[in-house]
Amino acid sequence: MLTIKDLKASVDGKEILKGLNLEVKAGEVHAIMGPNGSGKSTLASVLAGRSEYEVNGGTVTFEGQDLLDMKPEDRARAGVFLAFQYPVEIPGVSNANFLKTAVNEVRKSRGQEILDSKDFLVMMKERMKLVEMDKAMTQRSVNEGFSGGEKKRNEIFQMAMLEPKLSILDETDSGLDIDALRIVSNGVNALRDGKRAFIVITHYQRLLDYIVPDFVHVLYKGRIVKSGTKKLALELEEKGYDWIKEEAEALNA
Amino acid sequence: MNSTTINTINANSLLQDFDLFTDLYGKQTNYFQEIRKFSADKFNVLGIPTQKNEEWKYLNLSPLFKNDFRSVSHTQAFEIDAASAKQFHLCGENAIVFVIENGRLNRAASNVKTLPKGLSIGTLAELADDARVQKHFAQHADAITEPFVALNTAMSFDAMIVLLDEKIKINETIQFAFVTNTNQENISVPIRVLVIAEKHSECTVVESYHTLNEQHKVFVNAVSEVVVGEEARVHYAKIQIESENTFHINYHQVNQAKNSYQHITSLSLGASLLRNNLHIQLDGENCTTYLNGLYVLSGTQVMDNHTLVDHAMPNCYSNELYKGMIDDKSQGIFNGKIFVRKDAQKTNAYQSNKNILLSNDASINTKPQLEIFADDVKCSHGATTGQIDEEALFYLRSRGIAEPEARALLNHAFAAAVINQVESELLKESLLLLLSRKLRVMEEV
Ligand SMILES: Nc1ncnc2c1ncn2[C@@H]1O[C@H](COP(=O)(O)OP(=O)(O)OP(=O)(O)O)[C@@H](O)[C@H]1O
Ligand SMILES: [Mg+2]
Numbered sequence: 001m002l003t004i005k006d007l008k009a010s011v012d013g014k015e016i017l018k019g020l021n022l023e024v025k026a027g028e029v030h031a032i033m034g035p036n037g038s039g040k041s042t043l044a045s046v047l048a049g050r051s052e053y054e055v056n057g058g059t060v061t062f063e064g065q066d067l068l069d070m071k072p073e074d075r076a077r078a079g080v081f082l083a084f085q086y087p088v089e090i091p092g093v094s095n096a097n098f099l100k101t102a103v104n105e106v107r108k109s110r111g112q113e114i115l116d117s118k119d120f121l122v123m124m125k126e127r128m129k130l131v132e133m134d135k136a137m138t139q140r141s142v143n144e145g146f147s148g149g150e151k152k153r154n155e156i157f158q159m160a161m162l163e164p165k166l167s168i169l170d171e172t173d174s175g176l177d178i179d180a181l182r183i184v185s186n187g188v189n190a191l192r193d194g195k196r197a198f199i200v201i202t203h204y205q206r207l208l209d210y211i212v213p214d215f216v217h218v219l220y221k222g223r224i225v226k227s228g229t230k231k232l233a234l235e236l237e238e239k240g241y242d243w244i245k246e247e248a249e250a251l252n253a
Numbered sequence: 254m255n256s257t258t259i260n261t262i263n264a265n266s267l268l269q270d271f272d273l274f275t276d277l278y279g280k281q282t283n284y285f286q287e288i289r290k291f292s293a294d295k296f297n298v299l300g301i302p303t304q305k306n307e308e309w310k311y312l313n314l315s316p317l318f319k320n321d322f323r324s325v326s327h328t329q330a331f332e333i334d335a336a337s338a339k340q341f342h343l344c345g346e347n348a349i350v351f352v353i354e355n356g357r358l359n360r361a362a363s364n365v366k367t368l369p370k371g372l373s374i375g376t377l378a379e380l381a382d383d384a385r386v387q388k389h390f391a392q393h394a395d396a397i398t399e400p401f402v403a404l405n406t407a408m409s410f411d412a413m414i415v416l417l418d419e420k421i422k423i424n425e426t427i428q429f430a431f432v433t434n435t436n437q438e439n440i441s442v443p444i445r446v447l448v449i450a451e452k453h454s455e456c457t458v459v460e461s462y463h464t465l466n467e468q469h470k471v472f473v474n475a476v477s478e479v480v481v482g483e484e485a486r487v488h489y490a491k492i493q494i495e496s497e498n499t500f501h502i503n504y505h506q507v508n509q510a511k512n513s514y515q516h517i518t519s520l521s522l523g524a525s526l527l528r529n530n531l532h533i534q535l536d537g538e539n540c541t542t543y544l545n546g547l548y549v550l551s552g553t554q555v556m557d558n559h560t561l562v563d564h565a566m567p568n569c570y571s572n573e574l575y576k577g578m579i580d581d582k583s584q585g586i587f588n589g590k591i592f593v594r595k596d597a598q599k600t601n602a603y604q605s606n607k608n609i610l611l612s613n614d615a616s617i618n619t620k621p622q623l624e625i626f627a628d629d630v631k632c633s634h635g636a637t638t639g640q641i642d643e644e645a646l647f648y649l650r651s652r653g654i655a656e657p658e659a660r661a662l663l664n665h666a667f668a669a670a671v672i673n674q675v676e677s678e679l680l681k682e683s684l685l686l687l688l689s690r691k692l693r694v695m696e697e698v
Contacts (some may be wrong), residue, residue, distance in 0.1 A: 048651050076653035088644045092666025101662070102652040109653070141666075142648075158652065 001026045001197050002067075002166055007058035008222075009046045015056065016042045018222035024166065029198045031208055031233060034219035035241050040201045041085050043219070044170045048082040049075050062166065076102075077109035079165030083155035083172045085201075090142040095154070096124065098142050103161050127160040131187045148175035156187040163191070168199045173207040185210030205233040220248050267404055267441060268293050270324035274410050281381035285390075292396045292406035299400035311586045311618050312528060312557050317500050322441035322472045324408060325355045325433075331362065332434055333465070338362040341430035341463055343492065345679035348426040348459075349374070354434055356442045357411045371421030372456075377412035377445070385449050386414055393478045393534070394506040401502045405443050405476040412445035415458065419482075422455040426677060429458070433473060433495065434465035444475035444503075450485040452510075457488040457677055462523070464496035471496075473524075475503035479515075483537065486514040488676055494687060495523040497552070502528045511537025511566070518675050519558070520684055521548040522691045527556045535562070535569045535597075546575040547671040549688065550583035550615070551695045557586035562604075564597040564627075573604040576671050578664060580611035580695055586618045591632065593625040600627060604634040609641060609667055611695075657696060664692055 002024040009017040016039045024030055034040055046053050047060065049072035060067040067075060090098070103123075104114045115123065124138065131153050143151050152172050159167055169188070173181055188198065188211050200211055208216070208230060216232040217224045220241070225248040226232065236244075271293055278285045301318050302309040331354050338352045342364070351374065352362035358376050368374060373383075380386050390412070396403040413429055431444050448458055462473065473495065481487045487507075495501060501524040507515055521527055533542050548556045562571045571591070579585045585608060593600045608617045621634040641663055649659035668688055675681040 050647055071656070072647060072650040073653050073655045073659075076651055082651055084648070088642075088648045090642075090645045090648065090663070090666065092670050093649075093662055098649065098652070098654075098662070101658065102649075102654055105653040105655070105658075162652065 001063060003059075003061045005059045007043075007046070007060060008056040009042060010054050010056055011042065011052055016222050017046065019058070020219075020223055022217070022224060024197050024199065026197055027194045028215065029192070029200060029211060029213045031200045031202060031213040031216045032219055033202060033216065033233065033236060038219045039222045040219050041170055044082055044085075044168050044201060047075075047080065047168055048072060073105070076162070076164075077106050081159050081162055081164030081167045083152070083159060083167065083169045085170040087143050087151045087155055089144045089146070091144050093142050095140060095142050096138045099124070099138075099158060099161055102158070106162055123161065127157060130160055130190055131157045132183050133157050149177060149180045152176055153180060153184060156184050160187055160191065164196070166197045166199070167191070168201070170201045171203065173202050173204060181207065182210065205237040208233050218244050220244060265297065266321050268296065268407060271407060273324060274327060277378050277410055278381045279378065281387070284387065285377070285381065288391050289407050292391070292403045295396055296400055296403035296407055299398070299403060302400060308559065311584070312526070312555065317472070317526060320439045320470060322439050323437075325435060325440045325442045327357065327410065329355065331359045333359055333362040333432060335362055335364065338364065338430070341432060341461060342428070343461055343680060343683040344426035344428050344459055344677065348428050350428045350430060351413060353411065353413060353429060353431045353444065355432075356409070356444055358413065369421070369423055369425070371418035372423055373414075373416040374427065375414055377414060380414045380416065383416060385416060386447065389449055389478065389480050390447055391478075393480070393508050394476050394504050399504060399530075401474055402476050402504050405445060405474050405504075408441070408474075409443035409445035409476070412447060415446075415448040415456070417448075417450045417454040417456050419451045420453045423457070426457045426459055426680065429460050430463060431460065431473075431475070432463045432465055433471050433499065435469055435471060436466055438469050440469065441472040441474060444473060446475075446477035448477070448479045448487070449482075450480065450487050451482040453484045454482065455486040459490045459492065459680060461492040462495050462501065464499055464523070467496035467498060470498045471500070473499055473501045473503075475501070477503070477505045479505070479507045481507060481509045481513040481515050483510045484512045485510070487516075489515070489517040490675065490680060490684075491517070491519045491529070492684065492687070493519075493521045493523050493527060493529075497523070497525050497554075499524040500526045504530045505532070507533045507542070509533070509535050509537060509540045509542060512539045513537065514541045516543040516676065517545070518671070518684075519544075519546040520672070520687070521546070521556050521558070522687060524556075525554055527554070529556075529558045531558070531560045533562045533571070535564050535566055535571070538566045538568045540566070540569040542569070542571045543674070544571070544573040544575075545671050545674050547577070547668055547688075548575075548585060549578045549668060549691055550585055551580040551691075552583060553581070554583040555586075556583075557588075559588045561590040561592070562602060564591070564593045564600045564602060567596060567598045567600065569597065570601045571603065574671060574674075575606045576668060577606075577608040577617060578611060578668055579608060579615040579617055582612070582614040584616050587636070588620045588622065589634070590622040590624070591634070593627050593630050593632065595626045597627045598629045600630040600632070602630070602632045606636040608638040609664070610638060611641070611664070661692060661696055665689065668692070
């Protein structure tokens with residue numbers, strides 16, 4: 001589904017991704033861990049098409065298409081979704097209105113029927129239940145005045161509405177209480193159908209108890225320096241990153 | 254010659270039709286004729302301000318008054334009828350709508366059933382004998398130092414008067430649709446309003462400004478005086494959607510007595526050159542006043558908002574929010590004054606001006622001016638000018654919304670925040686529609 005080859009990217013002239021390789025197949029869940037500042041959000045931003053990030057080399061292919069050549073909106077329509085680490089507040093744009101526009105844009109591009117207000121409401125109610133979201137929240141402006149946890153929940157709600165093929169969750173678990181963590185995970189698991197794929201960026205192996213990954217990768221200094229199974233996450237939890245860093249530095253030397 | 258005014262010959266020409274109407278006001282003709290003469294003399298002395306005048310610094314009127322404006326005809330037959338007037342209705346079916354075509358009341362086009370008890374609306378000629386009219390007409394807007402108030406007072410004829418008796422609450426919105434409809438070039442149209450809301454009364458008044466025959470250059474000069482009695486509540490809106498050939502200067506003067514409430518929304522979308530002057534005089538204790546404005550400019554439009562809230566008495570609250578969206582080569586100006594006089598202790602006065610520049614050639618001059626002479630006050634003001642929020646734009650796009658639509662959503666949200674404060678739902682809907690229409694046109698260009 002997604003093939004990243006030797007991806008190099010920089011921001012403000014500073015190289016952050018330094019030759020990153022990753023292959024995600026349909027139905028798989030990949031967890032990406034790694035120390036602060038290693039480039040995890042940068043990878044997510046590059047995949048979503050944020051223009052501040054300059055791609056200096058490598059390729060990203062999504063379902064046969066050159067992803068890097070597509071506008072952010074076209075990536076979304078093709079089925080890529082990013083749950084932001086820091087979702088922005090957009091005063092004056094109602095959550096419901098915004099989502100209706102987004103859902104219908106995505107549906108249009110997939111050749112699906114456009115939802116009228118009634119059908120949209122039905123779908124919204126059903127998905128709201130999934131993430132136990134309050135009705136009042138959908139009527140408010142996008143993320144405006146939402147607590148940290150509410151913002152994250154809203155990201156998963158949007159994911160549930162847009163039904164993407166590939167979802168990238170950037171630290172969706174940070175700032176969530178135990179209940180919210182379960183709710184958010186349920187939202188993700190409900191979408192798992194053997195075809196959809198997920199890239200889950202997290203610092204905590206706890207999330208991976210709920211969303212069980214097929215692979216765990218460690219991103220360090222702009223490269224994936226180690227990959228393994230769920231066991232790797234447990235090992236990291238126990239031992240920290242020092243041994244990985246040492247291994248990586250040794251290899252580089 | 255006074256260097257802060259333009260050559261008085263041009264100013265004179267605006268008064269050349271002064272004698273066309275000298276017998277409009279029946280028994281009171283002499284009284285009002287005196288006021289007119291006095292104002293004409295004042296205007297002759299004041300002349301048209303130049304940019305050397307601090308209050309007119311950013312607005313160049315000299316090209317405008319190179320034109321030799323003649324007074325609009327007082328005898329031209331009306332063209333608007335009740336059916337065609339529907340296009341000007343902004344406040345739903347129950348509204349009381351007066352159509353003023355070229356500065357004259359067109360009764361046939363108006364939508365006025367019998368007025369509720371305690372409410373009189375008519376022209377100055379019709380209501381000239383009412384003592385309240387004589388007490389307040391031309392007594393509040395400043396014809397002594399403001400040239401265009403003086404000009405208007407000298408040249409306006411069908412002033413529209415609203416008299417609201419004590420304790421009367423009117424649910425229906427009162428709308429004055431001022432329509433310029435001329436097939437001549439360089440016509441000046443004076444417009445005048447006086448609203449008197451007595452003690453404990455409440456009403457909603459909307460002034461809307463339209464153009465029917467869009468290709469002709471017109472100069473609309475409007476003055477409104479609004480007297481808000483003790484405990485009275487007045488909701489007001491001024492909607493400016495005139496043609497690109499319109500030059501529009503208006504003064505809106507509000508005088509509030511103690512414990513009164515006033516809320517005004519000013520929506521400026523039209524005209525090539527527009528100057529809004531809004532002056533709120535808080536002459537009693539415990540007044541509450543809201544001033545909300547939205548100006549959306551494109552092409553080469555120039556819009557200048559000058560506001561003044563004068564806290565003359567203690568314990569009053571004022572809150573001002575003006576927002577601007579400025580595109581293409583257009584030019585926005587905001588000047589917001591707040592005076593807090595020596596006696597006006599415990600004043601709360603807030604002001605905010607926010608602008609978005611949508612093009613590199615667009616400009617805004619914004620100047621908040623606080624003059625505070627009391628010591629126990631809470632005042633704040635802030636002005637921001639920026640571009641569209643790129644983070645928000647990316648967020649919307651990352652959800653599948655194409656860039657132009659995402660921009661439109663954000664622009665609309667920015668501007669709608671002002672309109673959303675309008676209390677009447679019907680009016681709010683109409684205004685949102687007018688805003689969307691203008692934004693859509695702007696996107697297409
Ligand atoms: N806009 C920017 N300008 C300058 N430097 C940036 C910018 N964005 C990211 N960086 C830098 O790039 C590096 C990688 O940042 P990134 O956000 O991708 O890290 P991360 O792995 O997501 O970290 P965390 O775990 O803390 O979220 C950091 O050193 C960061 O400071
Ligand atoms: Mg990050």
